[in-house]
Every structure is written in structure tokens, then in C-alpha cells.
Amino acid sequence: MTWLVTGGAGYIGAHVVRSLLDAGLRAVVLDDLSTGHKSFVPRGAPFVQASILDGARIVDTIDEHEVTGVIHVAGFKYAGVSVQRPLHTYEQNVTGTAILLAAMSDRKVDRIVFSSSAAVYGTPDVDTVTEDTAKNPQSPYGESKLIGEWLLRDQAVAEGLRHTSLRYFNVVGSGDESISDTSPHNLFPLVFDALVAGRTPRINGNDYPTPDGTNVRDYIHVADLAVSHVAAARRLDAGEPLEPAYNLGSGDGVSVGEIMATVAQVTGIDFVPEIGPRRPGDPARIVAAGDLAARDLDWKMRHSLTEMVSSAWAARRAYGR
Template sequence: MTWLITGGAGYIGAHVARAMTGAGERVVVLDDLSAGVPGRLPADVPLVAGSALDAGLLKRVLAEHAVTGVVHLAARKQVAESVAQPTRYYRENVGGLATLLEAVAEAGVRRFLFSSSAAVYGNPDVDLITEDTPCSPVNPYGETKLAGEWLVRAAGEAHGIATTCLRYFNVAGAAEPALADTGVFNIVPMVFDRLTRDEAPRIFGDDYPTPDGTCVRDYIHVADLAEAHLAAARRLTAPDVRGDLTVNIGRGEGVSVRELVTLIGKVTGDPRPALVEGRRPGDAPRAVASAALAARELGWTASRGMREMVASAWRGWQLHHGG
């Protein structure tokens, strides 16, 4: 097998590329470098700079590298940005996927792994979100991921492509500091950013129907997520695999925002009290995965806990931001 990883120079993509090459898989990366960093990749991994919207480039890459499977991570992924720029999100996330699937079908590639998101579920009022929980996304980003799943399954059925969709929950941490998330869009780096600027962390709402009043989320270490991709890719290579698998990737454990902020204070040595502000629109009180299907179908379970996520992310933050 030779795997094309789109978005493979990004935060998650680079971890996936390293996990797969470390396990002996052949990999080539396509990344438009809008968020990707070439230095994250192992030196022997070919990097092609370009977009999944470029049909001619895709055709050449698939042929020149004799690609036999695709891991599609390339996408825009910021919720607030998707609300402000919905047409851009549909064009890049859904349009890019459609262009890629056309090229994949034409090239005879028969294995396709799609990076989806727990955002497809919206805000379900359930204790654990299973893969059968109804999908009702509440923002354009989540809509594009759900539409992407539909498209992947339809193309798979039409062209005989075995497909898998991985619905990530909240990703944090780093396998090594150089691979850390350099953006300030997710809660862990957002708290780091406030502390680095000598400001108190913020909690948006403490009156939710949860044990401490703050939102509860499921966090997954990015290295565990990368290993889930490897397990899913290898499952796709089995000779008898047909059709589609859709699976949650999380730990199945809830952590409240207040618990997370307290842990970050302990890890960073800056335990200042958080400022409580008003709720943000659209935040669900609780979003925790059922991870049972991933264990059963992929033979995969997360092995890293919250302290390791926060400590590894902090080491990466210090490297990239001079903290």
C-alpha cells in the first residue's frame, strides 16, 4: 500500500503521517500549507504542495506515487470562521472532497479514510454519544463534515471503494513538542495563551446542568488519534473489507471545563482562578463519546490521559511561543 495523506503537514496530519510511516506504511503528503508546516514531516516522506481542489494535480499525484489508499484530513475546521464564511467552507471541505473522490475513482483507488468530526452530532441530550445518535449539526463546519460523510459513502458504493469515517472528539496534546498545535483555537492553547499574556483563563458559563456547572467534553490525545488512523487504514487493507464503517474516536470519559482549567494550572504552575463569563451560543452541556465501536471494529482504545495531553501540549507551547 501507498497512502496519500491530504493535510498531512498539519497538526493532526503530521501525527498521522508519523504513526503510519513508523509502522512501515508508505506515505505521500498533499498539503496546501495554509496551516501545514513541512518541517513536521519525516524527511523521507514526499510532500506535494497543493490543494484537493486541483483535479489535475490530484491525478498526477495518484499516478506518480502509485497511490492505493487515501487518508483525507485536509479541511477548514474553525467553527466561528465557518459561520462567517459558509460558502468558503462548503467549497473547500465539500468541493475539495468531491474533486478528490472523482480522482480516486478514476485512478482505481479502493481504500478511503475520511476525517470527520463529532460536530456532525450537534448538541444531543444524551449521556454517551454513539454512532447511532442522530446527527443535527449546528454550524456550517459540522454541516460540511456530515455532507462529506454522505458523499464518501455514496462514492464508495458507486465505485466499489471501501470507506471509513472517523468522528473525532476534542483533540489535544502532542507526541513531541515540534508537532504541537500552533493555533489558538481550541481550549487548551486558548488557556495557555491567556496565561502567557498574564491574564486569567476564561470559562464560558458555569450554570449548565453538570456536576460543577461547566460544560463537559471528551478529550483525545492526538497520538492516540493517529494510532486510530493507522488501525483504520490497516482494517481497510483487509481483502474482505467492503462498504463503510463510521466510528467515534474518543476516550469515553467526560472532563469539565473547570476540571481542565484546574489541571492546566497545576501543569503550568499558574493556578490563578478563572474568570466566568456568559455562555457561548451553541455550547452543549455535555458531549462525550461512546468508544465501544472503535474498540470492537478497529481493535483500538485510547491509552493516554488528560495530564499527558496537557503536559505534552504545554511543552509544545513553550517551544513555539517562547513561554
């Protein structure tokens, strides 16, 4: 019984692989290294360098490693870039998922956990997002993740696939100094990049209707998120029911201003962020309830904001960027 982790050489996937191994489960990684790093894959997990667009390699990997379930983390995650590159985004996230599902169907692998995103909700006009909040993706990226969820749902109807989709909110921190978020678009790497380069980090708008005027978002620690993947995998192995989708959110937001203050405190670099204009379409607050995931997936916030920032900073310095 082995779990195939697509995208297991990436920031989140590498944490998921570690959690699987820590829980005594077997894992094999399939990753094309387009944004991932082979060094992120722990020794205990065999590594296959291949794309999810290559169905034959997926089938071979399933056979060779006796794969019984898949945690599908691989994907193109840059929502902003997806607007310029819709076809690429759809190819990676929709065609790739369809090819993966076809390979699973071919080899009778009948369980999957899918990395979905808060982007399926777009810019929700509610105080707290629940799984039932209207889906209104506003980028090809968000659309492609929603279609990914539908592909799983439809394979469940057609072939009895057992599945769940985990909708991540803002994933930060590090559970292991050897794994760093190297994304050029996420807030933490952007702020750290600015500080290391001697620039002052910038806040996009401080006139929102929030306590300190800056955007409020739902930040979750990557190691907490990884634990819930293991819980989902175990439930699938045990034949226990799962919801089609879970929000991995804290129910409690943190403002960008609070994050900047915590970064200053953790790094010891004293700075006052520059205030830029609002970014068009950026909602004041997006916060999600994680109640369903807490009930079924051992989901809870085990890390404070300070731990999120300090672990991310330590991993970044260890990574040497």
C-alpha cells in the first residue's frame, strides 16, 4: 500500500510526503521539477521525475510501487499568471488531472486526495467562507481547480472513485528547514525577498474596512495542512466517508499589517512598510471556517503566527536565498 504524491518535490507536497512517512505510510513522489526541488524529497520516498501529462509514466509508477492511492498536489498555482497563460494553466491543472485519473482508472486505483484552493470561491462576499459558499472563481487558476474537483466528482459517479478535495487558504511556514516556499508571488517570500535585498516591503492598501485598514487573510501552517492529508488518506484506506471538499482555514484572519509587524519582530529587521494603492479586485477580508475538517481530518491550528513567520524565515535562510 503506497501513496503516490504528485508534486511531492514542491513546497506543500514535500511536507505531505514527510507526514505520510512519519505516520508509517509508504509514499512515492512523481514530479516534473518545473517548480519543485529534488532536494525537498525525503530519503524514504522514491522519486520519479515525470509529468502528470505523461500517462504511461504514471501507469508504470503505479505498477512499480504498488500504488493504492494518490495525493494529487502537482499543479500550476500562480493565479495572476494564469490570466496571461490560461491554456498552460488548463493543460497542467485540468488535462493533467484527467490524465492522472485515466491512469488510476486503468490500474484500478480508486482513492484520491486533491489539492484544491480558496480560489474556487473568487472574492466571496461573506464574513466566513464555508464549503457551501458560492463558487465564483475569478481566474483561470481558480476555474481549473474547480474543474479538477468536478473531474473527481464525475469519476466517483462513473467508476466509484473515492475522493476528497482540500481547499487551502494561505499556506505559510515550514515544518522542516530543508523545505522553503520559493514561490515568487506569495506574500512571505515577497516580504523576505524585499528585506534581504534591502528594500522596504509594501502593503497594497491600508484603507480597507478592517481593524488596521490592511487586508485580512486566513494563514495556515503548512505542517498542520500536511497532517490533514494523512488523515484523509487514512479515512480513504479505512473506507470511511469523506465530504467532497473541506476548507483548510483557521476561522480567524490575520491582517497583512500584523504579518509585517511579526516579520520585523522575528527577523530583527526594523522597518515600516511602504503603503501602495489597493490592488484591483482584492477583497478586504477572506476567512474560512475549518469546522468540517476539524471534525473529519484532525485539522487544527497547531502553530501561532510567530511560529509561521519564524519557521518560514529559518527555512528561507537555510535554503540560502
